Amino acid sequence: MDKASPIRLEAWSEDDLWLLRAMNAPELMEHLGGPETEEALLKRHRRYVDLSERRTNAGLMFRIVLLPEEVAVGSIGFWEQTWDGEPVYETGWTVLPGFQGRGVATAATRAVAGFARATRAHRHLHAFPSTDNGPSNAVCRKAGFELRGERELEYPPGHALRCNDWRLDLNADPEPLA
Numbered sequence: 001m002d003k004a005s006p007i008r009l010e011a012w013s014e015d016d017l018w019l020l021r022a023m024n025a026p027e028l029m030e031h032l033g034g035p036e037t038e039e040a041l042l043k044r045h046r047r048y049v050d051l052s053e054r055r056t057n058a059g060l061m062f063r064i065v066l067l068p069e070e071v072a073v074g075s076i077g078f079w080e081q082t083w084d085g086e087p088v089y090e091t092g093w094t095v096l097p098g099f100q101g102r103g104v105a106t107a108a109t110r111a112v113a114g115f116a117r118a119t120r121a122h123r124h125l126h127a128f129p130s131t132d133n134g135p136s137n138a139v140c141r142k143a144g145f146e147l148r149g150e151r152e153l154e155y156p157p158g159h160a161l162r163c164n165d166w167r168l169d170l171n172a173d174p175e176p177l178a
Contacts, residue, residue, distance in 0.1 A: 005067070007107045009115070011052040012061035012075065017045050019063055019072050023094040051079060057121035059089060064108045066099060073099040076108040078116045078125060088124045089116045089170075093139070100135065109143040110174070117170045125170055128153060128163040140166035144174070 020041055029035045036044065048061040059079035066073045074095035081090040091112055095105045109127075116125050129136035131150055140147070145166035155161045 005107045005111065006102060007073075007104055007111065008065045008067055009062035009076065009108060009111050010065055012048040012063055012077070013052070014049055016048070016063050016072070016075075017041075019075065020045050020048070022096060023075060025097070027097060028094055048075075048077070051077065057119045060112075060115055062108075062112065064093070064095065064104060066102075066104060073104060074108070076105075076112050078112050080122070081126070083124075083126055083165075086124070087122055088126050089122050090126050090128065091116070092127065093136075105136070105139045106142045109139055113143065113168055113170065113174065117174070123169065123171055125168040127166040127168075128155075128161075129166070131162045131164055137164055137166075140164070144168060 024035045024041055051059055052061050057080075059077060061077035061079075062075065063072045064074040064076055065071065074093060076091065076093035078089045078091045081088055083090070091109065093105050093108055093112075095108075113125055116122070125145075127136075127140050127145060128151070129140065131137075145168045148165040148167050151163055151165045153161045153163055
């Protein structure tokens with residue numbers, strides 16, 4: 001990770017359930033079908049902990065720590081997915097409202113791409129922000145992803161989501177920080 005980065009990524013742990021609950025706020029979940037139930041949050045937390053503890057090429061989940069404040073401000077990760085018949089990584093992130101607009105999500109996305117690249121397991125990293133989520137689409141653009149077009153996904157299950165398909169070639173050299 002670049003020394004000038006405003007963030008540090010730390011593996012998701014048992015202690016991060018509070019952060020997942022904080023990120024379940026209506027304004028942060030508006031593009032993802034709304035807040036999850038407590039039961040769904042506990043299942044998600046378990047998946048995040050398990051993914052991070054396994055330390056395999058299946059992916060990793062992280063808490064985003066803002067520097068120099070040393071405060072957890074969100075989450076990001078990457079995980080295996082099959083997209084258009086190809087094994088790929090998918091990424092997604094959330095940054096708490098009081099810390100948005102500072103380049104945190106872009107720095108975290110660039111950093112997570114570095115982790116995904118280092119696995120040498122898959123060629124592409126995809127992100128699927130809702131078409132009407134301007135800030136997340138801007139993160140993809142700033143982090144060097146290529147827009148491949150609009151797609152319809154089902155997320156959460158039973159909820160149609162119109163999203164943009166952004167793709168980053170993990171075999172290409174990372175773009176320099178702007």
